[in-house]
Amino acid sequence: MTGPSEEKSGVDFKMKTIEVDGIKVRIQIWDTAGQERYQTITKQYYRRAQGIFLVYDISSERSYQHIMKWVSDVDEYAPEGVQKILIGNKADEEQKRQVGREQGQQLAKEYGMDFYETSACTNLNIKESFTRLTELVLQAHRKELDGLRTRASHELALAELEEDEGKPEGPANSSKTCWC
Numbered sequence: 001m002t003g004p005s006e007e008k009s010g011v012d013f014k015m016k017t018i019e020v021d022g023i024k025v026r027i028q029i030w031d032t033a034g035q036e037r038y039q040t041i042t043k044q045y046y047r048r049a050q051g052i053f054l055v056y057d058i059s060s061e062r063s064y065q066h067i068m069k070w071v072s073d074v075d076e077y078a079p080e081g082v083q084k085i086l087i088g089n090k091a092d093e094e095q096k097r098q099v100g101r102e103q104g105q106q107l108a109k110e111y112g113m114d115f116y117e118t119s120a121c122t123n124l125n126i127k128e129s130f131t132r133l134t135e136l137v138l139q140a141h142r143k144e145l146d147g148l149r150t151r152a153s154h155e156l157a158l159a160e161l162e163e164d165e166g167k168p169e170g171p172a173n174s175s176k177t178c179w180c
């Protein structure tokens, strides 16, 4: 829900601290506008994203159909390891529902994403979905860091081995390098 100043840029920004596995994590939330006219700007925000919610409105079949387009934009503009979650919002509008929960689940399954139905009005699954996305981002980072650590320790071991191989062996050799 945007104010007048944000409407001009198509991007709304907030910061929030949430707790995941007992760790306090400060997250930046960029809410990009869906309208076509903002897309040149909003796409630029994908580049630095670590986690993305793809949101449709359960009372709008059209918004659900649009998700495929969002996914292809994200694939094109967001970093490779970006974490994604599919959201069917306005779950409080049951009487206006046009998209079944199973349709959401099915689409999320196709794209390998988690799925939540949420409501910004009743707070349904808001905390849960943010916590889950943060968790996924942290897990992905941990994997990346573990990979880097393993590679670094292999390289270090290799360098030590090469250094050892280059060293002169035994006391006979060591006397050759002696200064006296």
Ligand SMILES: Nc1nc2c(ncn2[C@@H]2O[C@H](COP(=O)(O)OP(=O)(O)OP(=O)(O)O)[C@@H](O)[C@H]2O)c(=O)[nH]1
Binding pocket: 001, 002, 032, 033, 034, 035, 089, 090, 091, 092, 093, 118, 119, 120, 121, 122
């Ligand atoms: N009933 C209901 N209305 C909602 C919910 N979330 C948002 N709305 C309403 O939907 C309208 C659009 O909300 P926005 O937050 O501007 O939606 P948006 O996705 O940012 O729209 P774009 O700027 O086009 O991307 C507003 O009138 C909100 O009050 C919800 O969970 N339930």
